[in-house]
Amino acid sequence: xxxxxEGKKFSSELRDDPKPSAMISQRGEKLRxxxxxxxxxRFDSISYVQYKFNLGFMDVLKLxxxxxxxxxxxxxxxxxxxxxxxxxxxxxxxxTVIQIKARPLTRLDMEFWGQYHITKETLSMYxxxxxxxxxxxxxxxxxxxxxxxxxxxxxxxxxxxxxxxxKWFSNVNTHDIQGLYELPVMGSKVILTSSLKDVMALxxxxxxxxxxxxxxxxxxxxxxxxxxxxxxxxxxxxxxxxDKDKNPGQTMALKICEKYNLRxxxxxxxxxxxxxxxxxxxxxxxxxYNLFK
Numbered sequence: 001x002x003x004x005x006e007g008k009k010f011s012s013e014l015r016d017d018p019k020p021s022a023m024i025s026q027r028g029e030k031l032r033x034x035x036x037x038x039x040x041x042r043f044d045s046i047s048y049v050q051y052k053f054n055l056g057f058m059d060v061l062k063l064x065x066x067x068x069x070x071x072x073x074x075x076x077x078x079x080x081x082x083x084x085x086x087x088x089x090x091x092x093x094x095x096t097v098i099q100i101k102a103r104p105l106t107r108l109d110m111e112f113w114g115q116y117h118i119t120k121e122t123l124s125m126y127x128x129x130x131x132x133x134x135x136x137x138x139x140x141x142x143x144x145x146x147x148x149x150x151x152x153x154x155x156x157x158x159x160x161x162x163x164x165x166x167k168w169f170s171n172v173n174t175h176d177i178q179g180l181y182e183l184p185v186m187g188s189k190v191i192l193t194s195s196l197k198d199v200m201a202l203x204x205x206x207x208x209x210x211x212x213x214x215x216x217x218x219x220x221x222x223x224x225x226x227x228x229x230x231x232x233x234x235x236x237x238x239x240x241x242x243d244k245d246k247n248p249g250q251t252m253a254l255k256i257c258e259k260y261n262l263r264x265x266x267x268x269x270x271x272x273x274x275x276x277x278x279x280x281x282x283x284x285x286x287x288x289y290n291l292f293k
Contacts, residue, residue, distance in 0.1 A: 006031070007246075014041055014052060026248065027216065034216060040174060042214065046166070057136055096171040098157045099135040100149045106130070112146055112162065116201045116277045117285050125182060126200055127151040134159055136169060150196060152181065158213075172213055177223060179203075179210040183230065190231040191265070191292065192219070192256070194239050194249065194275055201277040205289040215239060216252055224260050237265040237292065239274045249274065265292065 003010055003024055012022040012035050021037030033048050035041035043051060050060045064070070105120060109130050113123060129149045134141055143161065150158040150172075158170035179199040183190060191209040193199060202209040208231070212219060215238055227234045236256055239249030250266060257264045271287075273279035280288045 009036075012038070012041065014038075025216065027214075032216070042174070042217075057139060097135075097137050097155075098159065098169065098171050100129065100131045100151075100157065100159075101133040102129045102149070103132040104130070108146065115281050116197065117204045117280055118197075118200045119204065122200050122203060126179065126196060126203075128196070128200075131159070134169070150178070152176075152178065170213075174213055174217065175220060175223070176213055177210050178213065183208055183210060185230065187231045189233045189235060190227055191235055191237045192227070192262075193237045195277075198237075198276045201280050201285075202288075202292065204280075205285050205292070207289070207292055209237070215249060218252075218259070219256060221260075224262075233263070234260075235263045235265055237267075237276065240267045240269065241274055242269045242272075243274075267291070 006024050006026060009020040009023050011017040011020045014035070015038060017035075017037060019037070022033065022035045022041070024031055024033055026032075030044060033041070033043040041051075046057070046060055049055065049063065050057060053060075053063070055063065105123070110120065113119075127150065129151055131143045131147050131149050134143055134147075134149065143159075144164050146163050147159065147161045150160060153172060153176050156170075156172045156176065158172050159168065161167050178196040182203070187208050189208065191202060191207060193202065193209050193211050194215045195211050199209045199211050210227070212223075224234065236253045238253035238256075241247045241249045250264075253264050253266075256262065267273055267275070267279055271279055271283060273282050276288060276292070279291070
């Protein structure tokens with residue numbers, strides 16, 4: 001990969017990319033590969049190797065074990081490097097199938113969600129299902145003690161394990177808007193925020209909100225037009241990464257607001273809370289309601 005440093009664009013090796021449009025950027029404590037010229041190419045380190053060499057998840061782990069001489073497992077991996085097409089739309093896709101085994105909500109589940117004042121009824125309304133196992137292309141994985149499936153889009157599922165090093169697995173589309181179907185037909189204001197957890201936390205304070213699949217995505221014009229047809233005002237409420245020099249949440253929020261002429265809501269630094277759910281956790285729903293209303 002012709003990568004030199006974080007935040008600097010380079011030409012993708014997954015497709016013909018004469019004008020460099022790929023970038024490695026930091027998202028939380030992890031690095032993400034983003035191709036701004038081909039929106040479906042957004043990977044973490046595991047899924048990048050999985051896509052590049054056409055490997056299953058377990059084979060990626062074997063390859064990393066071999067390349068770094070970790071000595072954790074046995075066996076070899078047959079790699080089939082993808083042919084780089086001359087046009088982005090001809091890049092072959094891997095269809096990822098995710099299946100789940102649901103389980104009942106437990107006291108630990110409600111303690112986790114309850115700290116954000118998210119109720120059992122709200123989890124059900126947004127199709128958040130606790131799980132004990134999940135399968136990726138037939139490969140079974142035991143879920144963490146706290147593990148959930150976001151099932152709003154039928155067979156397109158996002159797995160969320162909040163206490164795991166690998167929090168996310170998904171086969172959702174980039175244009176899937178989280179919380180869209182739970183919005184009213186019409187309203188005065190809707191908030192575009194960072195995650196479904198924030199959407200649910202805001203809904204408990206009767207604040208309408210929705211979220212893209214990633215905070216680092218630029219909303220499609222059709223998505224903004226759809227929201228503007230339903231609501232008198234669309235406002236942006238992204239993370240305030242006040243403890244980071246680059247503040248990636250607010251950097252992206254300002255880009256969105258500038259492109260679509262939207263208003264930006266910033267959680268004041270004095271609250272020491274980067275997102276709505278953190279604010280509710282540390283200061284309670286009353287403070288959040290008054291700030292965002």
